[in-house]
Amino acid sequence: MKVAVFISGRGTNLQALIDVCAQEDTPAEIGLVVSNRPAAQGLARASAAGIPTVVVDHKTYDDRESFDAALDTAVTRAGCDFICLAGFMRILTEDFTRKWRDRMLNIHPSLIPAFPGLNCHARAIEAGVMISGCTVHFARPELDAGPVIAQAAVPVLPDDDEEALAARILEAEHRIYPMALKLIAQGRIRIVNERVRIQDGSMADGMLVNPAKS
Ligand code: GAR
DSSP states (O other), rough: EEEEEESSSOOOOHHHHHHHHHHOOOOOEEEEEEETTTTTTTHHHHHHHOOOEEEOOOGGSSSHHHHHHHHHHHHTTTTTOEEEEOOOOOOOOOOHHHTTSSEEEEEEETTTTTSSSSSSSHHHHHTTTSSEEEEEEESSSTTTTTOEEEEEEEEOTTTHHHHHHHHHHHHHHHHHHHHHHHHHHTTTTEEEEEEEEETTGGGGOSHHHHHHHH
């Protein structure tokens, strides 16, 4: 499995994916890192790991269709057959999402379907929820939606501001995203009626993972 990782910023989730792909029992390699921002810090993480990078700057494209076509070309040229969105802050077209259906993952820092989209931490605090978290899911055309592979629940503490909550959730992201990618690379994930079935969910270690077994 050859994975393209799409980023827009710091790339801490990218780093977690790089690290898991270095493990022997993860039959996946990252073949390309794509950033829509030339200054994304994550690009340096990729280079440090010897992974090719490409910048596809959305500002230089007239519309979403041509931007997405450039993304698709980059991924295909690199010989990648799977995409991980890791803090990629652009909305993809329906065509692109359809082409990569069931071959594209996203991570979102909330327990979807709660709080999709931007400012999810502020909205969780504002709503007064006591538990938030993060979700790894297959991407669908709707924003931050799709079959859920793994979720981690994270408490929202009374004095949390956005930054404190985001930092606590980010730690959980770094556990569940690599876990999800590993499960897929090992061929242990199936989608049945838009729900994820995981073979031997026992491998889920210290997190809430969809416990349904096939
Ligand atoms: C992460 O918290 C990720 O879940 C979020 O952006 C951050 C990227 O951080 N993604 C979204 O909000 C997608 N809707 P990172 O660049 O350090 O991985």
